[in-house]
Amino acid sequence: MIHDILPHKLNNEFKICDPKPTDYLIRYAGGKTLLKANNAATSGTTGVAYSIPRVGELLALEGKTLADFEGHYLFSIDDTGFFLDDSAAKTSSEAIPAGYEYMGSRTFRSMDPVERLGGATATHLAHWESLNRFCGRCGREMTRGEKERSIVCPKCGNVVYPRISPVVIVAVRNGDKLLMAHNIDNPNPRLFLISGFVEIGESLEQAVHREVLEEAGLRVKNVRYFGSQPWPFSDSLIAGFTAELDGDDTIHMQKEELSEAMWVRREDIPEYETDVSISCCLIENFRRGFTIKES
Numbered sequence: 001m002i003h004d005i006l007p008h009k010l011n012n013e014f015k016i017c018d019p020k021p022t023d024y025l026i027r028y029a030g031g032k033t034l035l036k037a038n039n040a041a042t043s044g045t046t047g048v049a050y051s052i053p054r055v056g057e058l059l060a061l062e063g064k065t066l067a068d069f070e071g072h073y074l075f076s077i078d079d080t081g082f083f084l085d086d087s088a089a090k091t092s093s094e095a096i097p098a099g100y101e102y103m104g105s106r107t108f109r110s111m112d113p114v115e116r117l118g119g120a121t122a123t124h125l126a127h128w129e130s131l132n133r134f135c136g137r138c139g140r141e142m143t144r145g146e147k148e149r150s151i152v153c154p155k156c157g158n159v160v161y162p163r164i165s166p167v168v169i170v171a172v173r174n175g176d177k178l179l180m181a182h183n184i185d186n187p188n189p190r191l192f193l194i195s196g197f198v199e200i201g202e203s204l205e206q207a208v209h210r211e212v213l214e215e216a217g218l219r220v221k222n223v224r225y226f227g228s229q230p231w232p233f234s235d236s237l238i239a240g241f242t243a244e245l246d247g248d249d250t251i252h253m254q255k256e257e258l259s260e261a262m263w264v265r266r267e268d269i270p271e272y273e274t275d276v277s278i279s280c281c282l283i284e285n286f287r288r289g290f291t292i293k294e295s
């Protein structure tokens with residue numbers, strides 16, 4: 001899954017430090033990140049492959065030095081830092097270097113494991129900072145915390161921490177069939193699983209029962225925790241579960257949320273790649289006969 005980057009290691013403790021030329025630079029504006037468009041011929045794929053620029057690389061293109069750098073440290077993977085520069089978001093006249101483009105966070109999904117986790121997590125933080133420029137209590141411009149990862153109001157003391165919204169996802173089994181669905185907002189046309197944000201006042205397990213009932217009109221039993229993963233693309237932490245159908249198997253699909261929902265026999269499920277999402281791990285877990293259990 002996205003957080004499985006061994007032998008690399010995410011170092012997410014808070015600190016304030018200066019960049020090295022080889023550190024990654026997340027330049028964030030308008031909900032997108034400036035990425036380097038690489039030659040498709042060298043990437044071995046059709047279309048354009050992207051990578052995250054390095055601090056020294058972009059500064060050199062702009063005729064600047066490290067002393068001119070306006071960004072701040074977020075975290076590192078191994079010894080390489082990820083630095084955020086959102087100063088372009090405050091100006092409308094930024095010149096974009098040739099060969100670079102502002103891209104949405106889904107672009108990170110096709111990168112190698114380090115840039116995928118690092119880039120998506122950095123834009124998760126960039127999104128959070130962009131939503132908290134001003135204090136929600138008194139309106140004063142906010143500043144970054146100096147002792148922990150936070151945004152602080154210098155006037156009233158309001159402290160805002162990174163937003164991580166819990167989500168549940170569940171593989172509902174009915175004998176040798178799996179409940180699969182397609183969310184209307186997902187640009188990927190493949191079938192996945194029932195999922196949704198946890199609501200106030202409910203446990204993860206209660207959220208599983210509610211989401212399956214709301215989206216598919218089904219009741220479930222034997223809800224079991226499977227594993228979890230960060231999902232920076234929606235500022236989330238996803239908790240995965242397995243469950244069994246309880247009673248009537250007639251699906252009543254919620255058309256506001258789903259475009260498809262159906263029972264799919266095990267032998268009719270195609271193989272899913274398990275390197276990014278827990279959804280695919282849950283599907284593969286069922287397809288292979290529950291022989292894999294995430295630790």
Ligand SMILES: [Zn+2]
Nearest residue numbers: 135138153156
């Ligand atoms: Zn305030």
